[in-house]
Amino acid sequence: MKKMNGIAASSGIAIAKVYELKEPELNFEKSSIDDPGKEIERLDSALEVSRKELEKIKEHTLKELGEEHAEIFSAHLLVLGDPELINPIKDKINDDKVNAEAALDEVATMFIGMFKGMDNEYMRERAADIHDVTKRVMSHLLQVTFPNPALIDEQVIVIARDLTPSDTAQLNREFVKGFATDIGGRTSHSAIMARSLEIPAVVGTKEITGAVKKDDQIIVDGIEGKVIINPTEEEIKVYEEKQAAFAKQQAEWAKLKDEPTFSADGEQVELAANIGTPDDVEGVLNNGGEGVGLYRTEFLYMGNSELPSEDVQFEAYKTVLEKMGDKPVVVRTLDVGGDKEISYLDMPHEMNPFLGFRAIRFCLENEHVFRPQLRALLRASAYGNLKIMFPMIATLEEFRQAKALLLEEKENLQKDGVEVSEDIEVGIMVEIPSTAVIAKQFAKEVDFFSIGTNDLIQYTMAADRMNEQVSYLYQPYHPAILNLVNNVIEAAHAEGKWAGMCGEMAGDSTAIPLLLALGLDEFSMSATSILPARTQILGLNKKELAALKNEFLSLSTADEVVALAEKTINK
Ligand SMILES: C=C(OP(=O)(O)O)C(=O)O
Numbered sequence: 001m002k003k004m005n006g007i008a009a010s011s012g013i014a015i016a017k018v019y020e021l022k023e024p025e026l027n028f029e030k031s032s033i034d035d036p037g038k039e040i041e042r043l044d045s046a047l048e049v050s051r052k053e054l055e056k057i058k059e060h061t062l063k064e065l066g067e068e069h070a071e072i073f074s075a076h077l078l079v080l081g082d083p084e085l086i087n088p089i090k091d092k093i094n095d096d097k098v099n100a101e102a103a104l105d106e107v108a109t110m111f112i113g114m115f116k117g118m119d120n121e122y123m124r125e126r127a128a129d130i131h132d133v134t135k136r137v138m139s140h141l142l143q144v145t146f147p148n149p150a151l152i153d154e155q156v157i158v159i160a161r162d163l164t165p166s167d168t169a170q171l172n173r174e175f176v177k178g179f180a181t182d183i184g185g186r187t188s189h190s191a192i193m194a195r196s197l198e199i200p201a202v203v204g205t206k207e208i209t210g211a212v213k214k215d216d217q218i219i220v221d222g223i224e225g226k227v228i229i230n231p232t233e234e235e236i237k238v239y240e241e242k243q244a245a246f247a248k249q250q251a252e253w254a255k256l257k258d259e260p261t262f263s264a265d266g267e268q269v270e271l272a273a274n275i276g277t278p279d280d281v282e283g284v285l286n287n288g289g290e291g292v293g294l295y296r297t298e299f300l301y302m303g304n305s306e307l308p309s310e311d312v313q314f315e316a317y318k319t320v321l322e323k324m325g326d327k328p329v330v331v332r333t334l335d336v337g338g339d340k341e342i343s344y345l346d347m348p349h350e351m352n353p354f355l356g357f358r359a360i361r362f363c364l365e366n367e368h369v370f371r372p373q374l375r376a377l378l379r380a381s382a383y384g385n386l387k388i389m390f391p392m393i394a395t396l397e398e399f400r401q402a403k404a405l406l407l408e409e410k411e412n413l414q415k416d417g418v419e420v421s422e423d424i425e426v427g428i429m430v431e432i433p434s435t436a437v438i439a440k441q442f443a444k445e446v447d448f449f450s451i452g453t454n455d456l457i458q459y460t461m462a463a464d465r466m467n468e469q470v471s472y473l474y475q476p477y478h479p480a481i482l483n484l485v486n487n488v489i490e491a492a493h494a495e496g497k498w499a500g501m502c503g504e505m506a507g508d509s510t511a512i513p514l515l516l517a518l519g520l521d522e523f524s525m526s527a528t529s530i531l532p533a534r535t536q537i538l539g540l541n542k543k544e545l546a547a548l549k550n551e552f553l554s555l556s557t558a559d560e561v562v563a564l565a566e567k568t569i570n571k
């Protein structure tokens, strides 16, 4: 039995055996062979196993995630069956008398190099497909396991160094009971996805991948941020009891599902949810969400082999709006870049991707990507209560430019007789300190603010939100952050606008009293945090907390802020 601590990323307790999601080492020696026929047979059987595997993954993806996501595997199957790739490998085995691994590697490297160098996006994508497919075939030649998260069909806890957003999107919550990673923090996208999938997760354990082996049983405690490897019988019993207690608490919370959110002294706020896909709406409604405060549309673009068309986007937005009825839905336009990579968009490789060509910066330069999204949103606006939000706004010019494109597309659609709602609010994410500092000027032009603390904290404190080593600087309760948040809320209210927050801080039980004191109007969080937050707010006195606002804002350290918050609440 071994225990380790990490960051509690998604609540709940999971007990199951491990499934290690790891790219295998594909090392081989080039050797000469006497029997090319036998080598070709080995190659054919590796190709056949790969084909069966890809067909299964494609079928599974089609069922679980839809056609768009499954397309990538259709492309892989085409590559696998392409004689222009396979014949040269066989020729090499026959002519050079080398082993199948060496022939495969040489031919694949040649094609990948050739396609990569072409000035054509489609061809460059083929290079990525060949790379993925040949890796799979190579792993079968070498008889090492190639992980397929979409194919997991027994109860497991996924262990990985890190999970990319698209790995996470493939996890099927029926079988994946939890996950634990070496790196990442509460605001890394794998953690955010875990909360939206409602699977218990612990991230940033530093050493989990090195500590487990196949068939180990583990416990992931996503409430306290603990992992236990090969627990004893007693420990399993203790955790099963914790699991039952957690389920009971969830039942208590559920009683507030259809209630509005009031503080103890009768002040109302709105509790909304962050979502990544239309499928998440069910969780929002089941968890008593009063709206969607952030729809991260980039997940529509990720895990796909090409840009989603205007119609595909329209259907997704319409579905969310219709399912939410008259409840507000804030849709954020494409926030690509940082750790959110989209292979086919051909983004430049950058030294500092979080400070680079991302989000609105990318969209304003790539109108062929941005305009279809704006049109899809405008068309969908007729089906519900849509608000549009631009990400990573650093200057007023960016906002004006984005809004001008939106209005242009609105006019175009109306000219064509397409119905567009007349009261779509248009707001911005406040993630960049420059915007928080001059929120007063922005408030005259935007309809609302939504404070994205995940990024605002990293940019204010100059501490990468994904980097373990500087995580001590990633301080949501730092007085600098509170002052920026306060500035934004005051600026909004002075112009009669509303201010929300969609960063993870909005669902953090230590931050909620502070945010209530500052007058935040809308709190948008992981759906599973809504009912605990509603329960907490029910017990807080907003006027009493607000009386301490200036005292909070004048404190010098995060520790002082937390100490005062705890003293106030527990008095
Ligand atoms: C909500 C935010 O956006 P994301 O986490 O998608 O960067 C944020 O930065 O707080």
Ligand SMILES: [Mg+2]
Pocket: 431, 452, 454, 455
């Ligand atoms: Mg952000």
